[in-house]
Amino acid sequence: MAEHNDSPHPTAIRTMFAGVARRYDLLNHLLSGGLDRRWRRRAADAVACSSRDRKVAGTYEGRCDACAPIEHPPPLPRRARTAPRLVIDVCTGTGDLAMTVLRQWPRCRVVACDFCRPMVARAREKVCRAGLGPRAAVVEADALALPLADAVADAACCAFGVRNLADEAAGLSEMVRVVRPGGRVVALEFHRPRGRGPLAALFGLYFRRILPRLGGWISGGRHGGYAYLVRSIEAFGPPERLARAMQQAGLRDVTVEPLPGGIASLYVGTRG
Ligand SMILES: C[S@@+](CC[C@H](N)C(=O)[O-])C[C@H]1O[C@@H](n2cnc3c(N)ncnc32)[C@H](O)[C@@H]1O
Structure with a gap:
């Protein structure tokens, strides 16, 4: 954890x-080459737990944190899963993941939270414009103290x-x-570009030198947000670190799936 402090x-x-x-969505799509939409669809798909988990909810298997393997999950066929009825999207920003969940699971409701008022306002506007308002609540709330019951x-x-x-x-x-026990915790997160060879080196150059300038330039350059993006990703550590942190938070069967692009992974764990 030390790397992330x-x-x-x-x-x-x-x-x-x-x-x-105001420019967050445009920048997201531009800077990820449109891959962020694909990543969010994958994350929205992962919020459904397996039907097996519904039956065994509460039977935590107590695997050792240090030696539990971090697996690459085989996708479950849709029929083997239970569609979610309520999903909480934490740090929702402009609401893109919340909206992807609502579209992917037509009977699901979403509570989307963020502590930044302009982001919450954007998210509300987008959710309503998309006609998803009746199934969504977008609230200004701190992820460290969610205003929700256990x-x-x-x-x-x-x-x-x-x-x-x-x-x-x-x-x-x-x-x-x-x-609830047996339910899922899903995180999408960036990590340092992975891989070797000229392509990885080229991407490393783009990531460290070009992206912060491009981001700063498009967003008006006043807030240093995209220099922070690169710094925070560098400091975040390898995907295995977050997977271990999820296990330490009480999740079992934690998996890490590298996503197309080599700079983001999907983390999925099940509440014991
Ligand atoms: C990089 S944006 C991600 C937004 C969105 N989830 C997406 O996929 O694009 C991170 C968001 O986390 C929010 N955030 C950071 N710390 C938070 C906290 N403690 N509570 C609530 N939101 C927080 C920020 O306001 C920001 O909107």
């Missing part, structure tokens, strides 16, 4: 995201938010707390 103060985070809220949801998800939390362990514990 240099997060800026929550007020600085809030101010930074308020500064980029075990109310079938899943909690978070896209590119865990890295920004002032207290990662507390944020993961909150996600686990609001999910």
Whole structure:
């Protein structure tokens, strides 16, 4: 966990995201080459737990944190899974993951939370414009103290938010707390570009030198948000670190799936 303790103060985070809220979506799509949409669809798919988990809810297998393998999950066929009825999207930003969940699971309701008011306003506007309002509540709330009762949801998800939390362990514990036993906690997060060879070197150059400038330029350059993006990803550590943190938060069967692009992974765990 030591690698992740240099997060800026929550007020600085809030101010930074308020500064980029207006252009956040455009920048996201541009800077990821449109891959972020694919990643979110994959995350929205993962919020459904397996039917088996519904039956064995509460029977935590107590695997050793240090030696539990981090697996690459075989996708479950849809019929073997239970559609979620309530999902909490933490650090929702402009609401893209929340909306992807609502579209992918037509009977599901979503509570989407963020502590940055301009982001919440954007998310509300988008959810309503898309006609998804009746199934969504977009609330201004801190991920470290969610205004929700224990075990109310079938899943909690978070896209590119865990890295920004002032207290990662507390944020993961909150996600686990609001999910029922057998339910899922799903996180999408960036990591350092992986791989070797000229292509990886080229991407490394883009990531460290070009992306912060491009992001700063498009967003007006006042808030240093995209330099922070690169710094925070560098400091975040390898995917295995977050997987272990999820196990320590009480999740079992934690899996890490590398996503196309080599810079983001999908993390899925089941509440014991
Ligand atoms: C990189 S954005 C991700 C937004 C969105 N989930 C997405 O997929 O694009 C991170 C978001 O986390 C929010 N955030 C950071 N710390 C938070 C906290 N403690 N509570 C609530 N939101 C937080 C920020 O306001 C910001 O909107």
